[in-house]
Amino acid sequence: MADAINISAASVTILLKEMLASKYLHEGSNKKRIVNNKQELLQRWAVAYQDLLKPKIKIGEYTSRTVDLLKSFKQIMPEQWDGLWSGEAAANKYTNYLSPGKLSMFVTGNDKKWMSELKLVPVKENGTLEVFKFFWNKDHFIFSENSKLPDVVPPILVYADLITSTDSRNIETAKRILNEYIQFSN
Template sequence: MFTICKHYNIINMKASEIWKKAMDTLPREIAYKFSKPRFFISMDEERGLINFSFNDKGIEYKLYTPGIMSHADAFFYSDVAKFYSMQDRRVFLMTPHIYPKIAEKLITDGINYLDASGNMYINYDDIYILKTGKKTEQEKVQKSRLFSESGVKLLFGILQSPGFLELNFRRMGAAVGISASSVSILLTEMEGAGYLYEGNKKKRVIGKRPELIQRWVKAYNEVLKPKLFLGSFSSKKVPLKTEFKNVKPLSFGAEWSGEPAANLYTNYLSPEKFSLFVREDSKQWRNTLSLLPEKNGILSVYRYFWDTGHEVFYNQEQIEDAVPPLIVYAELTGTGDSRNLETAKMIFDEYL
């Protein structure tokens, strides 16, 4: 059901603002060729229809406004586009923010899109417009301390543990290995960006959580994860692809991440590559699995950056022998692999 109003043009402010910002970035000789769009938006304000013309040629799409796009979203909308293609209809995404790698997948899958910075892909009959490389305001925010190494660590605690924001600055910092002064600065940045606000009884509340998770995932994979990497290995003792479930990493102070952890959370994904979080000062994990360094080994090992024994991380939805689901989701999403993205969406829906 679509919401009808008295005006000839049915406007969803999110979509109309994205359109206006995108048009403002275009050269005048291109922008004037676009007519003013008409939006027909459903009650949930996330889907509908869009009509506009370019060079007087009428264009109509099935419209989706998903907000901040993740790799998992791109995988989902690929399936949506395939469904509508059987009805000879085309999908158009409008979002404030599309990363280049996600844009590449959308283009490959034939999904037209537009973001607020003017990045766009419109391939409709004889009309072909491709504009890429424009950075969004979100990417500018990402350069702040909030998405630096310290910020990523703090946000992990905030997003993973419901009780984290109830701690004082010193205890927050101790849980994720940063200083209390950094916690104070980063929380102030969160408030300024709309990611944190004061709720009932002056409790701190996360704002724009889905968006914040996607920003965190990108920063985790690009900023923090490379610094945690201890090396690639192969095991001369355990055939991991068939026997990994018989390995109990907690017994030697470690936990599965990535694909094996996803299997433990969903019982769905058969792991091909393996990730393990360990305590850097212990070599028990190496000895137990009889690991040998190997440049392209199937096992990647990372060091913990959070205090796994801190009280704030107790009593959360975490599977034994696996790292918290937020880490698993980030690692799966960062691969860009379709089977991993499908599993990542399952973890997001169930645990995040």
């Protein structure tokens, strides 16, 4: 589990103990761990992801001098920069329902070719594009098998981006993604 999300084994141990204490996890037969209250746990995780993790991994906000990013995002292939769409752009690709009002992209490393190729200018706030650094191992089977599309983050991240929004269409789209792409097995 630690290698899937790039955290230490000690952090995983702490997390598992907290989940046991909070009754989100219990040990079944043969010491197999079973997750309880999956929907509630997902909601708590989405809020923590939005409030705690995303500010730490944010690279910046940008606007383009020459490219209308909102109109042309479907032609932009972030995987050429080892990146993936997230948020409203990814939601559009998963559901073909939501037209993005803001774009989000995850990238690896410090290579900023995306910045020059999209002719981006950093802005303090209200940029058209938010860029974040990957926090998970995108090649780990949990994530690589989870995404049905090559240029978007796993559905759980899109869900977390949208469900914590105050925009009703984002919340509605998050519910569609939950129902169509995020399965809770018992």
